[in-house]
Structure formats: structure tokens, C-alpha cells
Amino acid sequence: MQSRLWWKAALLILTLAITLLLPWWLGGAGTFTAVIAFPLPLLALMVALAVICWNLNAARLRLMLDGRAGRLGQGGALAIEMSSKFALCATPAGGGGVATLLWLLARRGYPPAQASAIFLVDQLADMLFFSLMLGVLVSLSMSGLASWPHQTLVEASLAALLLALVVFAVVIVWLPWLLRHVSPPPFVGSGPRRWMTRRLLRCRRTLASTLALPKGVLMAIFALCCLHWLARYSLLYLAVLGVGGGADWAWTFLVQMLAMAASQLSVLPGGAGAAEVSVGALLLPLMAREQAAAAVIVWRLVSYHLYLVAGAPVFVAQVVGWWRTRANQSSPRP
Template sequence: MRRSLWLVAFGLVLGLSIPLLYGGSGLFQRLATFPLSLLGVVLTMIFVGWNFNAGRLRLMLSGIGQPMAHGRALATVMATEFAFCATPAGSGGPLTYVFLLRRHGVPGSDGAALYALDVLMDMLFFTTALLVIALALFIQPEQLRAGWQLALLAGLLMSVMALAWLAARHHRSALLWGGKHLRKWRVSPAARRRLARMLLRFRQGLRLTLGLSRARLLAIYVLCVGHWLMRYSILYVLIVGLDRHISWAYSFLIQMLALTAGQFSMLPGGSGGVELSFTALLAPVLDHATLGAVLLMWRFTTYYWYLIAGAPVFALFAGKALWQHPGNGAPKKAGEKVGV
């Protein structure tokens, strides 16, 4: 736990230093011109987005016979977002999600499958959004400077989706390939068996969730679209609030690229990588002071606020046990063996 806190603290210092150094003294003058009422609007957008996610979690759970109250679903979403932001590469997000669903009575394999369905819905949205943005770029040729960014993101998404499809389609071969390499890495036979059982249960659970009715899946996707439109409109609103103009489509691409690049920093929240990528992409469009102010407010609303608002919820619902030992604390059914 102490190491995680040090990583979060280091990431915060690094992330704050970049906009402050880049924006210089003019940054605070630009911040003073930003309407506080608009900041309230942005934070409200985040809260609405959390509720969209809580709604789709409830739809998924009721579809497998595990209904959940909206307040608890919202707490699950906020705690998961906090864990995602507070751990390197977001590794704590899925663990927290599955852990909290197990406390609700959902088997671990089904919880992992629900998380996978959540991710698939996200990927479907981003794929659709990139197609729409590509059409917009052809309609407005003056914005073709974003073409390479669009191509890069499309390539990443297609690669991830192709790997996921191949793993699901040829799961036996994937298990054999994984087992072969795990033996080379001297992973114990017991650990390999547990991993294989977990993957098989996950696949069964994924088939269960994908068996939901089309109407329910469509409703889940609509809520997914609502969440991401809220979250990815924040940068556009912040820039407009500082009396600057940028197309919504270009702001969408900037956020996708910056957040993707941030994952390679291996720091909580992608600190350092996100800020540097964001600065490089917006430098041709905004002056130093405005860019520094926008970056600071964007990271506050889409990262620091997730830590501030999510920390007490995580502490209340997940607790210290999960932070220290992600595998502990989840309830087990009668007769269930540890690690099976």
C-alpha cells in the first residue's frame, strides 16, 4: 500500500509540474478568466457520466438475475474509477470491479465477464466514433492534419479487437500457448491450473452476458455512448470557456491519443505521458498560457477529481483489505476452495 501511495504522489507532482512549467506565470491569469459556473457544469457532466455507467451496470446485472440498487451501482462505478486512476496502467480497476460484484453475490467469473462486456461496449463506441470523425475529416479537408492521429487510433483499436476475437475463437490454442510459456517462466502447475480454470469460467461467463437480449444490449450501448460523450466533451467545454475554438472531433482525438500514450508511463493515471502528449498535440493550436490552463483544468476534472471523489467511496465499499491484497476479502460460496 505504501508503494502505491508513493506512486500516486509522484504522479501527482509530475503531472502538476508540466502544465505549471509550460504555462508559466500567464497560466494563473488565464485561469482567473474561466467562469466558475462552467467548472460546475463540467463536474456535473462527470457525475451524469457516472450515473450512465451505473445504469449500464444495473442493466447487465439484472440481465443475469443479480439486480442492484442504483446507489450501490453508482458506488461501484466510483470506487472502480478511483482504483483505475490510483494504480499503474489502471490495473486496480478490474480487480475492484470484480471484488465489489462478488460482495454483491456475483461469481468472480461472471464479474470478469461483465467487465469484459463493458470494455467491448467501450471499444464499439470508440470504433464508431472514429468512423464518424473520419467522415467529418473528408467533409472538412482543412482538418486533415488529424489524419495520422485517426489512423494510429484506428490501428490500435482494430489490433486489440482482433486479438480479443482470436483469443475467444481459438481459446484452446491460446490456453496451450499460454501454458507453454508459463512453464518456461517456471510458474507452478497449481498456478497454471488456477489460471486455466479462471479463463474457462471467464469464457463461460462472457457467453452468458452476450446471451442478453438485443434490446438490453442496445440499452447498455446507449448508456455507454452517453457516458463517453459526456466525458469526451469536457475538453471542448474547457477550451470554449477560455474563449478559444477547436473542433469537437479534434478534441476527441487529442484525448484518445493522450490517454493512450499515458498508459505507457506505467504511473497511476498515466501521469507524465498524458500531459506531455496533450501538450504536444495542442501546442500548434493554443498559446502557452492557455494550453497550460486547459491542461490543468482538464486533468483536474478527469483525473484528480476521480481521486478526490472516489477515495472515500473506495474506502467505504472496498476497504483496506483489497488495497493491500486484491485477492482477499471477497466472500466465497459454501464449499468453494480458495484459488479455484
């Protein structure tokens, strides 16, 4: 157990080093000067946007739960959001984020199978937003109204992302049919198969009940989703402005979407390495090398390192609270 913790800590330290040193190496000697010269008011605005994003997601979680996990105020929802985001950023492929969300909701008496449906609703709202944005960006690119670097690569990437979103949506809609007609792999036994089927069906029922919320609540959930991503994906644009670059907002939004897809190829937490290289490469045609590298460093400081630094104490507090509760429950009563 201890060796696993040391291995995870070493992996996280390697990730932090890569996210800072890789852009520095790619940008050259002028990167340090560009980072130091970054305007502090603009950096404060970026931090404020990150805090707003946490609160928007916390409010969205409260609406999705609709009182089904007990009384949950903004502070409690914010603690769940920050703990989940910390785990997301600290684990490979972000797998710890979902597990932490399910664990924290289970502590409030909300079953994991139903909590996974809440996560699915959250992902569906994200999918709808990105599908709409992808449609707009694809239309701008293919109609010639917007001319971006690497035009052919951009169009192919946008089309692939849009296709992936459509396939995922179709799988969700046809889930009952798939469970009835698609045979599982031969190495999966009947016991695990029944267990997974029950969980999927419970998840789908909770998803249906969540989607059956009043239309006003669903619209509010989607509005909070849109505000979150518009604010979150404005961070790179502000970083580019701070280093004196000339990329427009739509291009930096698209760059972050493509970087998010590329980061899935990295085995390190936070998509380290792939995110920095992809963003830096897409910014290079529009600005100097040291400017692009400095923009990537500042962007990662606010969109990744800040999530780790601010979320770690909240996550530790949640774990300590759980440990104390468990110790009190297991201690013999006089």
C-alpha cells in the same frame, strides 16, 4: 506492508504534483491567469457531466448484472462505480480498478471468474463505440473533409488504434481455438495452466450468458456506453472553450483518444506525464501556449482529480464495511 502503503502514497502524491505542475511549467506565467479566469458556470457544467458519467456507468453495470449479484440499486451500483474509478486513477496502469470491481462484486456473492466476464462485456461495449468513432474519424481525415494539425501523425495513430481494436476482438472470438492449439510459455506449470484455463472458460460462459440478454437490454447497455463517452470526452472541449481556445469538438475527442493510448506508456497512476504532454502538444497548434496549458489543468482537475477526491471516501467506506463484517464473523459468539 506499511512500507508498501507509504510507497504507494508517495507515488500518488508525485502523480498529483505532475498533473498540475507539468502543464503549468509548459504554459509559462500566463497559465495561472488563464486558470483563475476560467468561467465558474462552465466548470460547474463539467463537474455535472462527470457526475452524469458515474451514474451512466452505474446504470450500465446494473443492466449487465441483470440481478445476478443480488438486488443492486442505483446507489449501490454508483458506490461500486466510484470505488472502482478511484482505484483505477490511484494505481499504475489502472490495475486497481479491475481488482476493486471484482472484489466488490465478490462481496455480493458474485464469483470473480464471472465478474471478470462482466468487465469484459463493459470493455467490448467500449471497443465497439471507439471502433465506430475511429471509423468516422479515419474517414473524415483521409477523405480530406477534416483538416487537423499533424495530419500524417493523426492518420497513422488512428490506423494503429483501429488495428489494435481489431486484433483484440479477433483474440476474444478465437479464444477456444487459442486455448487448444497455442502452447503456453515453458515456465508456466500444469497447475497454473489448468487454473487459468478454467477461469477463462468460466469467463467466456458468463460472457456468452451476458450477451444472451434480451436485445433491448444490450441496446440499452450500448446506448449508456455511448452517452458516457460522449459526455466524458466533451470535458476537454469545454475546458478549451473556457480558456478561449478555438479547437472543434471532433479534434478534442480525437486528442483524448490519442492521449488515452499515450498514457499507457506512463508508469504513474492516471497516465500522469504522458497524458498532459500529449494533450498539450496536440492543442498547441490551435491556441496560445498558456491557453493550452490552462485547458489541460482544468481538464485533469475534472477528469482525474475529481475522480480521486469524490471516490476516495466511497472506497474507504467500502473497505471499512468489509473490515467490520469480517471482524464480526471472526469474533467468538457467547
